[in-house]
Amino acid sequence: VGNYKRTVKRIDDGHRLCSDLMNCIHERARIEKTYAQQLTEWAKRWKQLVEKGPQYGTVEKAWHAVMSEAEKVSELHLDIKSALMNEDFEKIKNWQKEAFHKQMMGGFKETKEAEDGYRKAQKPWAKKLKEVEAAKKAYHAACKEEKLAISREMNSKADPALNPEQLKKLQDKVEKSKQDVLKTKEKYEKSLKDLDHVTPQYMENMEQVFEQCQQFEEKRLRFFREVLLEVQKHLDLSNDVSYKNIYRELEQNIKTADAIEDLRWFRANHGPGMSMNWPQFEEWSADFNRTLSKREKKKASDGVTLTGVNQTGDQALQHTKHSSVSSSEKNQSYPTEWSDEESSNPFSSTDANGDTNPFDEDASPAMEVRVRALYDYEGQEHDELSFKAGDELTKTEDEDEQGWCKGRLDNGQVGLYPANYVEAIQ
Numbered sequence: 001v002g003n004y005k006r007t008v009k010r011i012d013d014g015h016r017l018c019s020d021l022m023n024c025i026h027e028r029a030r031i032e033k034t035y036a037q038q039l040t041e042w043a044k045r046w047k048q049l050v051e052k053g054p055q056y057g058t059v060e061k062a063w064h065a066v067m068s069e070a071e072k073v074s075e076l077h078l079d080i081k082s083a084l085m086n087e088d089f090e091k092i093k094n095w096q097k098e099a100f101h102k103q104m105m106g107g108f109k110e111t112k113e114a115e116d117g118y119r120k121a122q123k124p125w126a127k128k129l130k131e132v133e134a135a136k137k138a139y140h141a142a143c144k145e146e147k148l149a150i151s152r153e154m155n156s157k158a159d160p161a162l163n164p165e166q167l168k169k170l171q172d173k174v175e176k177s178k179q180d181v182l183k184t185k186e187k188y189e190k191s192l193k194d195l196d197h198v199t200p201q202y203m204e205n206m207e208q209v210f211e212q213c214q215q216f217e218e219k220r221l222r223f224f225r226e227v228l229l230e231v232q233k234h235l236d237l238s239n240d241v242s243y244k245n246i247y248r249e250l251e252q253n254i255k256t257a258d259a260i261e262d263l264r265w266f267r268a269n270h271g272p273g274m275s276m277n278w279p280q281f282e283e284w285s286a287d288f289n290r291t292l293s294k295r296e297k298k299k300a301s302d303g304v305t306l307t308g309v310n311q312t313g314d315q316a317l318q319h320t321k322h323s324s325v326s327s328s329e330k331n332q333s334y335p336t337e338w339s340d341e342e343s344s345n346p347f348s349s350t351d352a353n354g355d356t357n358p359f360d361e362d363a364s365p366a367m368e369v370r371v372r373a374l375y376d377y378e379g380q381e382h383d384e385l386s387f388k389a390g391d392e393l394t395k396t397e398d399e400d401e402q403g404w405c406k407g408r409l410d411n412g413q414v415g416l417y418p419a420n421y422v423e424a425i426q
Contacts, residue, residue, distance in 0.1 A: 001122060001126050001129065004118040004122070004206070004209075004210075007114070007118075007210060007213050008111055008114045008115050008118065008213070010213065010217060011100075011108065011110050011111045011114060011213065011216065011217075012107075012108065012111055014099075014100075014216075014217065014220045015096065015099075015100045015108065017220075017224075018092055018095070018096040018099075018100075018220075019096070021092055021224065021227070022089055022092050022093060022096075025084050025085075025088050025089050025092070025231065026084075026085065026089060028084060028235075029080075029081045029084040029085045029089070030081075032077045032078070032080045032081040032084065033077075033078065033081045035074075035077055036074040036075070036077040036078045036081065037074075039070045039071070039073060039074035039077070040070070040071060040074045042067075042070060043067040043068070043070035043071045043074070044067075046067050047064065047067040050063055050064055050067070051064075056262055056266060057257075057258075057261065057262025057263075057265055057266070058256060058257040058258050058261060058262055059257045059259065059262060061253070061256075061257065062253050062254045062256070062257040065249075065250055065253035065254065066250065068250075069246055069247070069250045072242075072246045073243075073246060076237060076240065076242065076243055076246075080234055080235060080237075083234040084231065084234055087230065087234070088227055088230055088231050088234065091227060091230070092227055095223055099216075099219070099220065110216060114209065114212070114213050114216075117208075117209035117212065118206065118209050120205075121202065121205030121206045121208070121209050122202065122205075122206060124198055124201075124202065125195070125198050125199065125201075125202035128191070128194055128195040128198055129195060131191045131194070131195075132188070132191040132192055132194075132195050134191075135184065135187045135188035135190075135191040135192075136188055136191075138184045138187065138188070139181070139184035139185050139187070139188040141184075142177065142180040142181040142183075142184040142185075143181055145177045145180065146174070146177035146178055146180070146181050148177075149170070149173045149174040149176075149177040150174050150177075152170050152173070153167075153170045153171060153173075153174050156170050277398055277399045367395075367396055367397060367398075368394050368395065368396055368408075369394070369395045369424060370392060370393075370394055370395075370424070370425045371392070371393060371394070371395050371407070371422040371423060371424050371425060372390065372391070372392050372422060372423055372424075372425050373387045373388065373389050373390060373391045373392075373393070373421060373422050374389060374421055374422060374423055375389050375421050376388050376389050377417060377418065377421050379415065379417075381416075383415050383416060384415050384416050384417065385407060385409060385413060385414075385415040385416065385417045387409065387417070391409075392410070392425065393407050393408060393409050393410065393417075393422070394407055394408045394409075394410075395407045395422070395424075396408055396414070399419035403418060403419050403420065404416045404417070404418060404419060405417055405418075405419045405422070407422075
């Protein structure tokens with residue numbers, strides 16, 4: 001009697017397990033979100049470092065692809081977080097609400113119904129059981145009293161001081177106790193028969209209530225299994241086509257990196273294969289006179305600073321970004337006796353004022369070459385050109401000793417620009 005309470009408690013435990021499972025999924029979703037955020041931050045930080053660093057070819061492009069992988073995987077883990085919370089968590093929450101109904105006085109309706117069902121099924125049998133227990137107690141007491149009466153009678157026979165009347169009373173007591181034993185035994189046996197008679201019905205009624213609790217628990221167990229399978233599908237990225245494509249694409253990007261090609265490009269653009277501006281005989285020009293005087297006004301320590309570097313496509317991989325181009329560094333590649341003041345140098349000038357733009361006249365068409373800007377450049381002087389990365393212009397004069405070229409924009413403006421800021425259009 002009362003041992004059904006553990007089965008009833010299982011209903012309350014089922015409600016608690018729903019809450020525990022929701023907390024478990026919520027915690028995992030929070031982990032997925034944190035991981036996704038950390039991946040994004042990591043990719044952003046390293047992508048900036050790689051983009052700002054020196055670019056030497058396709059290997060750096062492959063390195064960049066690793067950061068792209070992190071960003072894509074981050075999005076997938078955010079999708080996992082959303083699926084866990086918006087689908088699995090909400091599904092459990094709604095099922096719990098539908099399966100367990102709270103009462104005004106506390107507890108759940110399902111728990112009370114199970115408790116009442118067990119109590120009702122057990123009540124008749126429990127009543128008979130109490131009768132059996134009482135009859136058993138009375139029978140055992142009668143047996144004890146009989147034994148005690150017989151003992152007293154035996155002792156009295158050995159006592160000569162007892163008169164016949166007292167002995168008769170002890171004998172009567174023994175006889176009465178034997179009759180009580182017979183009566184209580186009969187009653188005890190009858191109560192047991194009555195109990196055995198209602199036991200089958202009791203077992204049937206109790207089993208019906210138990211099966212109802214089993215069915216309720218079966219629904220919870222099957223629901224949990226269904227939800228956990230959904231959780232598994234959301235967590236398992238190995239079967240996600242987009243997840244596989246991320247690493248397939250990453251592998252392809254890495255395999256396309258060609259060390260030999262990168263070395264060949266660097267040799268052609270920054271090594272022995274680069275185009276050289278060997279000194280040539282040039283006629284004296286008034287424009288050259290003014291041009292060089294402008295360059296001489298700059299201090300040896302003054303550099304040309306990149307005001308903005310916007311590279312796209314292969315340009316970002318094929319060109320090394322220099323923070324500055326110092327005119328003094330250019331001069332160090334020539335002998336110390338070489339001087340812009342030598343009479344043979346066509347760039348020498350006596351005009352130190354430079355008040356007028358020396359590029360008012362168009363250059364000879366025979367010297368013109370179309371070039372494309374690699375970086376942004378903002379002119380520092382009135383005789384310097386300004387352009388954006390990707391703009392096209394016409395080079396009208398080759399690079400001088402200080403690394404400057406003369407060119408013309410498509411709007412007709414003529415001026416100077418750093419030679420290493422452009423490349424020839426093939």
